[in-house]
Amino acid sequence: MAKRDTRVRTTLRAQQLVWLMGVFALLWAVLAAVGAAIASVPSIAGLPQVAWLEETGTVIMRQGDLSLWVRLLCAAPAVVVTCGLGVSALLLSPVLVSVAGGRSFAGSAERNLRRISATLIVSAVISLLLDFAASWVLSREVEAFQVATQAVEPDYAISFGPHITIPWLPLALGIIAAAFRWVIRDGAALEKEAEGVI
Numbered sequence: 001m002a003k004r005d006t007r008v009r010t011t012l013r014a015q016q017l018v019w020l021m022g023v024f025a026l027l028w029a030v031l032a033a034v035g036a037a038i039a040s041v042p043s044i045a046g047l048p049q050v051a052w053l054e055e056t057g058t059v060i061m062r063q064g065d066l067s068l069w070v071r072l073l074c075a076a077p078a079v080v081v082t083c084g085l086g087v088s089a090l091l092l093s094p095v096l097v098s099v100a101g102g103r104s105f106a107g108s109a110e111r112n113l114r115r116i117s118a119t120l121i122v123s124a125v126i127s128l129l130l131d132f133a134a135s136w137v138l139s140r141e142v143e144a145f146q147v148a149t150q151a152v153e154p155d156y157a158i159s160f161g162p163h164i165t166i167p168w169l170p171l172a173l174g175i176i177a178a179a180f181r182w183v184i185r186d187g188a189a190l191e192k193e194a195e196g197v198i
Contacts, residue, residue: 011096011100012097012100014096015093015096015097015100018089018092019089019090019093021089022085022086022087022088022089022090022093023086023090025082025083025085025089026082026083026086026087028082029078029083032078035075042060042062042064043060043061043062043063044061044062044063044065044066044138044142044160045160046063047063047074047138048074048078048131048163049074049135049162049163049164050138050162050163051160051161051162052160052161053158053159053160053161054158054159054160055157055158056156056157056158057149057153057155058153059149059153059156061142061145061149061158066141070134070137070138070141073130073133073134073137074138076127076134077130077131077134077167078127080123080126080127081124081127081167081170084122084124084127085123085169085170087119088116088120088170088173088177091112091116091119092112092116094108094109094112095109095112095113095116109184110181110184110185113178113184114181116174117174117175117177117178118174119174120170120171120173120174120177121170121174121175121178123167123170124167124170127165127167127170128164128165128167131164131165132164135163135164136162138160138162139160139162142158142160
């Protein structure tokens, strides 16, 4: 009985920690979007889609030179991944409650793991597509800025290398959640068979 109480207390603490992590991730996503909207980093070199940047002349292309929608598009991949992680953490909370209550093979746990897996994998795919789009739009913006600046300062030149981030963490976690889902599903089936035998 004492071992069960310890397990329940430990699982509930883990559930509270996971819930806090989920809320923190969602708040970070909001702050990242706000930061992109106000262009808190002066140079475009601070954007995640820029691998390297070289500028000649006295003019520097700043994030403020980009339109608001382009800045938000550049921040969107990280925001989507963070939201996916946050929502998944919140979905994990009821699973931990089921485990603490001795209902590890409950149907709700299997459904929540399915939702977690789908959320993580879909957020990773959307993030990757947004990153491609942001890199493409940013390269067009850089070209347009160079043409406009050369009209005033002929010596100005800018070149940059686009950077695409593959969101490995949510993909891996989504696959792990899917594997746990199948384990719980098979465990529930074995539990029903055992009940039938008894």
